[in-house]
Amino acid sequence: MLELKLIRENPTKVQELLNRRSAEGYDIQPLLELDRKTRELETNRSQLSARSNEIGKAIGQKMRSGGDPKSAEITALKESGNQLKTQLAELEPQEKDLKAQINQLLLQFPNLPSESTPVGKYEAENVEIRRWGDEYITQEEKILPHWEIGEQLGIIEFKRAVKIAQSRFVNLIGAGAALERALINFMLDSQIEAGYTEVMPPVLVNTESLTGTGQLPKFAEESFKCGDDDLWLTPTAEVPLVNLYRGEILESTELPIHHCAYTPCFRREAGSYGKDTRGLIRLHQFSKVELVKLVHPDTSEAEHQALVQNAEAILQALKLPYRVIELCTGDLGFGAAKCYDIEVWLPSAKTYREISSCSNCDAFQARRADIRFKETGKKGTQYVHTLNGSGLAIGRTMAAILENYQLPNGTVKIPEVLQPYLKREAL
């Protein structure tokens, strides 16, 4: 959520930053108008409230010093109290309604891109930051796509998953299931080693949680909802991990908080019907190890860089070639001020595919979820900064392994770091 005061005091700047995301679509004028009305009303109303409070106090004083409740003086006071009440009954709901309207509008606005985010309209204007592992890119021409080699090896199975659920679901069988489990364990172990504390959170989350991280209200069609309850299947562990501290005031000494979690993730993938229909790239249910940080605003940039490196370290350990790109303003996610995507090399398609997205949401989510901290000894509170990134998406990692480690004889080598987990050297 954007800060109303910031919008009010720097309307031109805010509008300009929103325009960097997309030329049209975000107009702050209606918001400013509502804000102006609200403050006018609030001034009025609070003056009436003040008078009403005075009358209440006056009566209280008389009563305590033994005044007769039926006396003319007290009756007159009560009468004027009643008059104020009539007026307040008119103003109060109006003010409430205006504030609710403002809040509704505010929840629709995406975060402002950071000043350092490259300006651009489309994905094509994202900026490549670095590449790693060119030397590991296979020179082999005939690489089977991961779903073909997976089915050939009998470890990935789509048909029956469709029977059980629907399209975009998968069964992992035998070594496939073991490989998934090995990847989860390896990634968690690595991130714990890097200083993250593991969490196993609920994967059903309520509406308030999804609003806190920004999936709601705008992107309701992207998540699966449980009809009978106020619960949704979480689209990413970012949701439960950030919301762990929703509504809390932390001590500054508790920061930074670094959490990692393995969870299944559920996405409806509405509007991507033709895309990536085969394989492990785009499923309704997939596994992911997620990294989430809650940090002091002063350290959030450095924490962001470190988080990207924690994600990269997994690919380096697996010796999977990748590149890091920085998203331009037009491609930035709803809550992100700055975002790096890590893309892994998929030789069958001869292309890089996103395997991790590392965002700095600054105080955007913290304002929605009301996560603050108090500096010991100082007055007042500040919002934390929240950061999140995949460390990594498991299915896409498996796809990358099945392709990059494929041998001409139709077998797949197991990356060295995974061998202790899988207790085998090849598939």
Place this chain on the structure above:
RNA sequence: GGAGAGAUGGCCGAGUGGUCGAAGGCGCAGCACUGGAAAUGCUGUAACGGGGUAACUCGUUCGAGGGUUCGAAUCCCUCUCUCUCCGCCA
């Protein structure tokens, strides 16, 4: 699912319908004592919103939402959550 108890500041915890934004404690900050510290003593210490350069000031907030009243943490209704006991259950 049945029966009961509860939800108050960063935390714990008191609170007869009337100067209650709320005693007391912990924690934290400042001062005193000390060579320095511990202990002790004194003082201060909620958040959010509006107005003001500021000192400050007004309002809102005691789980949430309604109601009664001149006035609600306190009374009434609805909801949510937590705990205890019973039942069911991986």
